[in-house]
Amino acid sequence: MKKLMIALFCGAVSLSATAGGNIANGEALVKKRTCASCHGADFNKPTNEIYPRLAGQHADYLKHALIAYKRGDGPYGRNNSSMASNVADLSNQDMADIAAYLHSLPSDLVLKR
Numbered sequence: 001m002k003k004l005m006i007a008l009f010c011g012a013v014s015l016s017a018t019a020g021g022n023i024a025n026g027e028a029l030v031k032k033r034t035c036a037s038c039h040g041a042d043f044n045k046p047t048n049e050i051y052p053r054l055a056g057q058h059a060d061y062l063k064h065a066l067i068a069y070k071r072g073d074g075p076y077g078r079n080n081s082s083m084a085s086n087v088a089d090l091s092n093q094d095m096a097d098i099a100a101y102l103h104s105l106p107s108d109l110v111l112k113r
């Protein structure tokens with residue numbers, strides 16, 4: 001029973017983490033672009049240590065990061081020339097979808113029990 005409760009709880013947590021994001025559309029969007037050339041084919045092993053690992057990171061965090069690159073320099077923005085050009089034409093929904101997809105990928109960052 002205790003295991004069932006834990007499984008239900010984890011299911012609820014992972015559902016809420018991807019709420020608002022369409023994983024299939026997120027996958028299609030990143031595959032159309034060059035994201036993997038820096039962040040790695042599976043988004044778990046970047047091609048260079050200067051690129052962050054994205055697989056398994058929290059969807060909410062990833063979405064906020066993408067929006068910040070789109071905002072650019074200034075309050076609540078991130079100023080990075082590599083990323084700015086990659087997010088310039090993405091809508092908020094596109095970024096939510098990409099975040100949901102990246103969150104769904106297996107990762108060494110997350111401790112699986």
Ligand code: HEC
Nearest residue numbers: 033034035038050051052062065066078080082083086098
């Ligand atoms: C030319 C290399 C390059 C490409 C292509 C690229 N990125 Fe990035 N990405 C970076 C770098 C460098 C950073 C870290 C920038 C910084 O210091 O803020 C980053 C950061 C990020 C972050 C923030 C991660 C964190 O932990 O805060 C996300 C999310 C992200 N990239 C997603 C994407 C997506 C989605 C695409 C494709 C649409 C993409 N990137 C394409 C180089 C790239």
